[in-house]
Amino acid sequence: MTKDECFYLGKIVAKFSFKGEVLIKLDTDEPEAYTEMESVLIEYNENLVPFFIERSSLQKSTLLRVKFEDIETEQDAEDLIGAHTYLPLTMLPELEEDQFYFHEIIGFEVIDSEHGNIGRITGINDYTAQALFEIKKGDKDLLIPMNDEFIEKIDKPNKTIYLNTPEGLVEMYLG
Incomplete structure (x- = not known):
């Protein structure tokens, strides 16, 4: 194994x-x-x-x-x-539809309500006080807090997470 x-x-x-x-x-x-x-x-x-x-x-x-x-x-x-x-x-316990394990969402596309597709999840940084989505868009790396208030929907079958991020957060990375 x-x-x-x-x-x-x-x-x-x-x-x-x-x-x-x-x-x-x-x-x-x-x-x-x-x-x-x-x-x-x-x-x-x-x-x-x-x-x-x-x-x-x-x-x-x-x-x-x-x-x-x-x-x-x-x-x-x-x-x-x-x-x-x-x-x-x-051996992982089953989760509800709107819950996920970190390893499950690696590779998911991220759709922001304002900016559309902002990239693909490449990892989760859980070494900080709040876990962060590590997202790659072209040559840019975005760090978005994994906050329940930002997550609108998790579409596991289509490997997509829908976010509604606060104003200025995505712009900080994508300019």
């Missing part, structure tokens, strides 16, 4: 006990949806390796305490710290 067939679940951030347990910082709005997993894929030496879960429970809000099969000691757990965890895309 490749990363293209998976979604990022979180990062192993710490050991939890002397019995080989670890804490995974989950990158999700619904951590409780991931407490009953049988396994995860861990990025190890640039490969995704399946690790089977004996037991898991939530610690605080987004930390998942996990005991993996065959990880029995603190040293075994230490080797996993910093590793990224993934799950197959097929």
Whole structure:
């Protein structure tokens, strides 16, 4: 299985006990949806390796305490710290029609109510306080806040997102 067939679940951030347990910082709005997993894929030496879960429970809000099969000691757990965890895309929960996962909308055309087609989504920048659509129009790169008030409609079958951006935002990029 490749990363293209998976979604990022979180990062192993710490050991939890002397019995080989670890804490995974989950990158999700619904951590409780991931407490009953049988396994995860861990990025190890640039490969995704399946690790089977004996037991898991939530610690605080987004930390998942996990005991993996065959990880029995603190040293075994230490080797996993910093590793990224993934799950197959097929394990993502279904969303409502007007909702989307970031990976789903890459390649969608963006139609603005004032400016028409303003380009194609090339990525999502979620490293800022507010996630941004990264849009490419010719040789120009646009960053549009992913704000519910700007999103008018998501047309998944036609791979199009309709926006109503505030005055001046698109002009700032397209001049």
